[in-house]
Amino acid sequence: MTMQFNEESFRGDYTFRNSPAAIRRFPFPFDRDEYMYSVNIEQHPGGPEGSPFEFAFDVDEHYVAEMKDREITLAEDPMRCQSLPHMELAGWDLLELIMVSKARDYPELFKLSRDGNAWHWINKPLGIDKKFTFLDPTTLPCGPLEYITRQAQGDFALLHEREGNLWLDAGMVTSQADWSLDFDVGMNFFEWHAPVPKARKMGVFDKALKFLLAVTQEKSYRRLNWTMTVNPRLDTSPENYHKWGPEKRTITPENVGAKQFLRVELQTFWRLPRSNALAFPIRCYLCNLEDIATQPKWGRRLHRVLRDIDPDLAEYKGFAVNQKVILDYLSQFDDGAETSPGIFPD
Amino acid sequence: MSKLALKVTAVETLSPLVKRFRFESPTGAPLPVFSGGAHITVEMPEGEIVRRNSYSLISDPYDGSGYEIAVRREDRGRGGSRHMHTKVREGDEITVSAPANHFQLDLRARKHVLIAGGIGITPFLSQLKQLGMEQKPFELHYAARSREEAAGLKLLPGAAHIHIHISDEGARMDLGAILDGQPLGTHVYTCGPDGLITAVADQAARLGWPKTSVHSEAFTAPPPGEPFEVVVKSSGKTVTVKADQSLLEALEAAKVEIDYSCRGGACGRCETHVTACDGRILHNDHWLSEAERAEQKTIMPCMSRFKGARLELDL
Numbered sequence: 260m261t262m263q264f265n266e267e268s269f270r271g272d273y274t275f276r277n278s279p280a281a282i283r284r285f286p287f288p289f290d291r292d293e294y295m296y297s298v299n300i301e302q303h304p305g306g307p308e309g310s311p312f313e314f315a316f317d318v319d320e321h322y323v324a325e326m327k328d329r330e331i332t333l334a335e336d337p338m339r340c341q342s343l344p345h346m347e348l349a350g351w352d353l354l355e356l357i358m359v360s361k362a363r364d365y366p367e368l369f370k371l372s373r374d375g376n377a378w379h380w381i382n383k384p385l386g387i388d389k390k391f392t393f394l395d396p397t398t399l400p401c402g403p404l405e406y407i408t409r410q411a412q413g414d415f416a417l418l419h420e421r422e423g424n425l426w427l428d429a430g431m432v433t434s435q436a437d438w439s440l441d442f443d444v445g446m447n448f449f450e451w452h453a454p455v456p457k458a459r460k461m462g463v464f465d466k467a468l469k470f471l472l473a474v475t476q477e478k479s480y481r482r483l484n485w486t487m488t489v490n491p492r493l494d495t496s497p498e499n500y501h502k503w504g505p506e507k508r509t510i511t512p513e514n515v516g517a518k519q520f521l522r523v524e525l526q527t528f529w530r531l532p533r534s535n536a537l538a539f540p541i542r543c544y545l546c547n548l549e550d551i552a553t554q555p556k557w558g559r560r561l562h563r564v565l566r567d568i569d570p571d572l573a574e575y576k577g578f579a580v581n582q583k584v585i586l587d588y589l590s591q592f593d594d595g596a597e598t599s600p601g602i603f604p605d
Numbered sequence: 606m607s608k609l610a611l612k613v614t615a616v617e618t619l620s621p622l623v624k625r626f627r628f629e630s631p632t633g634a635p636l637p638v639f640s641g642g643a644h645i646t647v648e649m650p651e652g653e654i655v656r657r658n659s660y661s662l663i664s665d666p667y668d669g670s671g672y673e674i675a676v677r678r679e680d681r682g683r684g685g686s687r688h689m690h691t692k693v694r695e696g697d698e699i700t701v702s703a704p705a706n707h708f709q710l711d712l713r714a715r716k717h718v719l720i721a722g723g724i725g726i727t728p729f730l731s732q733l734k735q736l737g738m739e740q741k742p743f744e745l746h747y748a749a750r751s752r753e754e755a756a757g758l759k760l761l762p763g764a765a766h767i768h769i770h771i772s773d774e775g776a777r778m779d780l781g782a783i784l785d786g787q788p789l790g791t792h793v794y795t796c797g798p799d800g801l802i803t804a805v806a807d808q809a810a811r812l813g814w815p816k817t818s819v820h821s822e823a824f825t826a827p828p829p830g831e832p833f834e835v836v837v838k839s840s841g842k843t844v845t846v847k848a849d850q851s852l853l854e855a856l857e858a859a860k861v862e863i864d865y866s867c868r869g870g871a872c873g874r875c876e877t878h879v880t881a882c883d884g885r886i887l888h889n890d891h892w893l894s895e896a897e898r899a900e901q902k903t904i905m906p907c908m909s910r911f912k913g914a915r916l917e918l919d920l
């Protein structure tokens with residue numbers, strides 16, 4: 260299989276699009292007709308062939324364009340990638356994990372040769388051919404975290420474990436759903452989750468922290484999270500709210516199908532071997548309502564989920580202002596028929 | 606917990622009570638690398654019971670060619686270390702867990718002071734290698750009763766910042782002298798008997814060290830004791846814990862699902878709610894606070910035992 264990479268943009272003219280194959284493999288996050296905040300955790304990698312769960316780090320048709328978009332964001336704001344000094348080792352751990360996984364899972368795209376610490380990395384889609392010395396930062400153009408995450412889709416948080424808590428001490432964050440690395444760096448698990456409504460009260464975070472601390476190497480996990488975004492924009496950061504916030508107001512009954520996107524985060528959790536840090540990659544998938552509705556099960560279900568959702572969550576997920584327009588649009592796909600269990604299309 | 610099926614490739618006597626074991630992959634495939642201070646859990650099947658003890662890795666953390674541990678024989682233990690000493694031979698197959706770490710170096714420290722008592726030297730052996738590679742300033746103090754008992758001597762490199770304190774030779778460790786005058790931002794790590802851990806913590810507190818710079822690992826294997834019974838709430842099943850078995854091992858043998866990591870009362874992973882307790886829990890862990898112990902509402906099955914009429918667990 261040779262992968263075709265889209266020429267597309269995630270800002271300005273927004274030429275981002277999903278091919279029919281990309282739609283069918285979209286990680287639709289609802290396994291039933293209603294939504295409750297929960298810690299829905301599964302082992303990762305592992306899933307149907309071709310699904311975004313099959314491999315450790317999914318590479319899809321948006322890879323090259325997403326990396327270009329990251330480059331633009333970083334050029335405007337280099338603070339989107341930060342690493343406190345004690346996290347450099349964790350950066351190397353992550354670099355190794357990603358290079359080894361990608362070379363194993365996509366041999367036609369990536370190649371890694373290792374002779375002790377002398378490494379040779381080839382990234383064909385991005386045209387990179389690099390020899391460097393593992394664990395020697397002077398042999399890379401930038402730190403290991405930045406180097407590898409300029410070549411991997413999704414945001415990355417590296418968490419340091421101490422005092423029975425997890426601290427967000429390094430990260431690459433250019434496609435976040437409304438959170439800020441600059442604001443959150445150095446915070447612990449509870450502090451940076453503080454804005455999620457209801458979850459704190461439900462004790463969800465205590466459980467989630469306990470779970471994360473228990474993640475061991477050689478066994479990784481994933482969960483899906485979701486939100487809604489107007490336009491296929493990756494960089495919906497608080498810093499740039501003035502750029503994307505007003506776009507919420509451009510939704511009309513005519514354009515809602517094309518402009519309103521369901522934004523799904525595939526979050527994975529990895530214990531890194533040398534640093535004992537946790538890696539928390541957050542991969543973002545976008546799909547507009549029109550495309551979602553091409554899968555009848557998803558069209559029906561999304562209508563029901565968004566109709567019955569707790570108003571606080573609608574607010575938190577950022578679509579309360581457009582909820583009525585969205586529901587009017589989606590109702591045409593909901594004939595009341597039953598939906599099959601699970602997230603995959605029929 | 607993911608498991609690794611390995612082969613014993615070396616057994617060496619380091620002192621009358623301590624043996625070193627080396628495990629490698631039977632296929633020669635590299636093992637997962639790890640971080641200084643990590644441990645593995647070793648399975649020791651004997652008859653119908655499987656004992657599991659956790660041991661600190663003492664080999665080079667970045668060397669995936671093999672894992673090494675040092676095991677001190679505890680003749681009054683419940684048989685795990687005796688099994689390692691008397692049954693495990695070169696060429697045997699052995700199942701271990703992937704490495705996990707509850708005693709990691711805090712890489713924010715400007716300097717690391719490592720204090721080991723007796724067999725408590727083990728986690729520091731891998732940490733030393735990591736500190737060497739990271740080129741971080743450190744000093745290590747290793748206290749043992751006699752040279753003969755100091756198994757770690759054979760495993761320690763000779764270096765200026767490695768200090769040996771043999772009490773039989775009158776060279777007792779002076780904690781005040783060690784901790785006083787360390788540069789700001791120094792972290793101290795202690796592994797050894799409870800008394801040593803408390804002494805270091807007290808000394809550090811007297812000198813005004815922040816609590817977050819004081820780390821310790823009290824890693825002990827579960828003690829044996831009188832047999833007792835527990836009831837599993839979900840199934841109503843009664844599980845008997847034999848004298849030389851831990852509660853955790855007995856639950857595992859009865860196929861009751863329960864989480865663990867250190868198996869030494871240090872990590873908190875196995876914490877279990879008690880739904881009924883008519884009797885006294887013998888808390889042997891280092892996890893629960895005094896108040897929690899007194900309440901008798903939680904138990905750490907990896908270490909603790911029970912004496913009394915009825916103990917029901919929320920499992």
Ligand code: FES
Pocket residue numbers: 864865866867868869870871872873874875876890892905906907908
């Ligand atoms: S397994 Fe670590 S405290 Fe019980």
